[in-house]
Amino acid sequence: MKIVIAPDSFKGAATAKEVADAIEKGVRVVAPGAECVKVPMADGGEGTVQSLVDATGGELVSAEVTGPLGTPVTAWYGLLGDGVTAVIEMAAASGIQFVNDDTKDPLRTTTFGTGELIEDALDRGVTSFIIGLGGSATNDGGAGMAQALGVRLLDDQGRELPFGGAALADLSSIDVSGLDARLDSVRILLASDVTNPLTGERGASAVFGPQKGATGDMVSVLDDALRHYAALIRDQLGREVEGVPGAGAAGGLGAGFLAFTHAAMRSGVQTVVEATHLKEKAQGADVCFTGEGGIDYQTQYGKAPMGTAQAVKSVSPQCKVIALAGSKGAGIEQLYDVGIDAVFSVSPGAVSLQEAIAGTLDNVASCTQNLMRLLV
Numbered sequence: 022m023k024i025v026i027a028p029d030s031f032k033g034a035a036t037a038k039e040v041a042d043a044i045e046k047g048v049r050v051v052a053p054g055a056e057c058v059k060v061p062m063a064d065g066g067e068g069t070v071q072s073l074v075d076a077t078g079g080e081l082v083s084a085e086v087t088g089p090l091g092t093p094v095t096a097w098y099g100l101l102g103d104g105v106t107a108v109i110e111m112a113a114a115s116g117i118q119f120v121n122d123d124t125k126d127p128l129r130t131t132t133f134g135t136g137e138l139i140e141d142a143l144d145r146g147v148t149s150f151i152i153g154l155g156g157s158a159t160n161d162g163g164a165g166m167a168q169a170l171g172v173r174l175l176d177d178q179g180r181e182l183p184f185g186g187a188a189l190a191d192l193s194s195i196d197v198s199g200l201d202a203r204l205d206s207v208r209i210l211l212a213s214d215v216t217n218p219l220t221g222e223r224g225a226s227a228v229f230g231p232q233k234g235a236t237g238d239m240v241s242v243l244d245d246a247l248r249h250y251a252a253l254i255r256d257q258l259g260r261e262v263e264g265v266p267g268a269g270a271a272g273g274l275g276a277g278f279l280a281f282t283h284a285a286m287r288s289g290v291q292t293v294v295e296a297t298h299l300k301e302k303a304q305g306a307d308v309c310f311t312g313e314g315g316i317d318y319q320t321q322y323g324k325a326p327m328g329t330a331q332a333v334k335s336v337s338p339q340c341k342v343i344a345l346a347g348s349k350g351a352g353i354e355q356l357y358d359v360g361i362d363a364v365f366s367v368s369p370g371a372v373s374l375q376e377a378i379a380g381t382l383d384n385v386a387s388c389t390q391n392l393m394r395l396l397v
C-alpha cells in the first residue's frame with residue numbers, strides 16, 4: 022500500500038513536518054510495511070518556508086534587512102535542498118508583525134527589506150525563487166523592493182522618492198538601468214495568498230489597507246498613488262499590472278514583481294505543489310493523508326488540503342484523500358465534491374483549545390492509527 026502523507030501545519034500547534042511524522046507513526050503501528058511518502062505542505066502563507074525547507078532537506082538563512090518602518094530587522098528565508106532555490110516569505114522582512122498600533126503607517130511602510138533578501142540570495146548563487154506574498158505591513162506596490170534591487174523611482178526634480186506608497190503620487194520617471202542584471206536569468210514564482218488587483222474597490226489599498234492602519238482618507242491617497250504608479254509602469258516600461266489577479270497581494274508587491282522582474286503569478290498552494298514535486302511523488306498512491314489546524318468550507322478556496330487533494334487525484338484518481346483537522350468548521354460537506362473524500366477531527370473530546378493544541382501530535386497519530394485499521 023502506497024500512502025502519501027501531505028498535511029499543512031496546524032497553526033500554533035505543529036509544523037507540517039511534525040504532523041507528517043505523527044501521521045506516519047500512526048500508519049506504521051497498523052501497516053509497518055506500507056510505503057510512506059511524506060511531503061509537508063503549505064499554502065504560500067505562514068509556514069511555507071519551513072515546509073519547503075523540510076520537504077527538500079534545505080536550510081534557513083537569516084539576514085539583517087530594512088524593516089517596514091525603515092529600521093533594521095532580522096529576517097530569514099529558506100535555501101532549498103537543491104542549493105539554488107530560495108523561498109522567501111515577504112512577511113519575514115516586511116510583515117505586519119513588525120508594526121503595532123502606535124507605529125503602523127501604511128503611507129510610509131516599505132518593502133525594501135524584501136528586495137534586500139532577494140539580493141542576499143542572489144549573492145549566494147540562487148537562480149530560482151519562490152516568493153510568498155501576504156501578511157504585509159506595506160502598501161507601496163513593491164516600490165521599496167524595486168529600489169533595493171536597483172530601480173530608481175524619481176520625482177519631477179529627478180530626486181529619489183522616499184519610502185512608502187503615498188510618495189508614489191510624486192513619481193515622474195522610472196529608471197531601470199541600475200536593476201540587478203542577475204534578475205534577467207532567474208526564475209521567480211509568486212505564491213500569492215489572494216487574487217485581488219492592484220487598485221480599485223477590490224484593490225490592495227481598499228481591501229487590505231485598513232488592517233495596516235489606513236483610514237478612509239488614507240485608502241484614497243494610497244489607491245490614487247498606486248493607480249498613478251501603474252500608469253507610469255504601463256507608459257514607461259510597457260507592462261500592464263493594474264488589473265492582474267494577485268497584483269494587489271502584499272500591498273501591491275505582486276504588481277512590483279510583475280513590473281520589474283519576469284515573475285509568474287500562482288496561487289500559494291499551486292506553487293508548493295510544484296516545488297515539492299507532489300504529483301510525481303503521488304503516482305500510484307492508494308491513500309493520501311492531508312490536513313490543517315482548522316478545516317471548513319473555506320478550505321476549498323486554495324488552502325493546502327484542497328490543492329493537495331486535487332494534485333494527488335490528478336495523477337492517482339482512485340486514491341482516497343483523508344483530511345485530518347484540529348477542528349472541523351461549517352460546510353465541510355462542500356469539500357467532498359472537490360477532492361477530499363472524508364474529514365476527521367483528531368481532537369479527543371470537549372477539551373480547551375490549549376489542551377487540544379498540546380495534544381495535537383499524539384491525537385494525530387492516534388486518529389491515523391484508527392483510520393488505518395479500516396484501510397488495511
Ligand SMILES: Nc1ncnc2c1ncn2[C@@H]1O[C@H](COP(=O)(O)OP(=O)(O)OP(=O)(O)O)[C@@H](O)[C@H]1O
Binds near residue numbers: 032066314324374
Ligand atoms: N490541534 C488543534 N486542535 C484544535 N484547533 C487547532 C489545532 N491546531 C490548530 N488549531 C486551530 O485551527 C485554527 C486554524 O489553523 P490552520 O492551521 O488551519 O491555519 P490557517 O490555515 O493559517 O488558518 P486561516 O488561514 O483560516 O487563519 C487556528 O486558529 C488554531 O487555533
Ligand SMILES: O=C(O)[C@H](O)CO
Binds near residue numbers: 214269
Ligand atoms: O499582505 C496583505 O496585504 C494581505 O495578506 C493580502 O496579500
